[in-house]
Amino acid sequence: GAVVSQHPSRVICKSGTSVKIECRSLDFQATTMFWYRQFPKQSLMLMATSNEGSKATYEQGVEKDKFLINHASLTLSTLTVTSAHPEDSSFYICSARGDRGRGSEKLFFGSGTQLSVL
């Protein structure tokens, strides 16, 4: 089946630094990728939707200058948390939707990145 690789799986950084999270579709072309965030003991929250070659669409309340999303190719999207602060500590997950015919309506998920900002 389709595989989405997300890394790093865990990152610890100092406050004020920037962190990049990568999401790769390994065996299909991901025309659309989604980025989610999960706070402890809460459900997933959609942050933004990115389409290859165009600017990401951010959900209300998500700072686009804070969370930079790049979807420069059909197999890679990146989320950069800029000038990270402790309140950015969270679990970030990507998902990808591809053009694999019958399965293209489904999402495939990365395994997530646990970000801890000290």
Next chain:
Amino acid sequence: KNEVEQSPQNLTAQEGEFITINCSYSVGISALHWLQQHPGGGIVSLFMLSSGKKKHGRLIATINIQEKHSSLHITASHPRDSAVYICAVNRVQFYFGTGTSLTVIP
């Protein structure tokens, strides 16, 4: 081997039917999530469960921790319920099912 298995993979129902989607998992979890993905691609979190049962409108989700099984029920199904339903579990890492594609025919 998938840590989360959903069944059925595809489901077609007539409007008004009662629908059940099942999810079984093999890892220890702190929570189980039911997600809904509409044809436009957006994902909505329907439920987050750690025990028992939750109800929201026509949707009911149950979980049996001992049996490592959860069900999502839709009562009085409607064409607007047509979507992909995804089961996900997490302790630290997330594991996702591959989804159940539901089509409700008027």
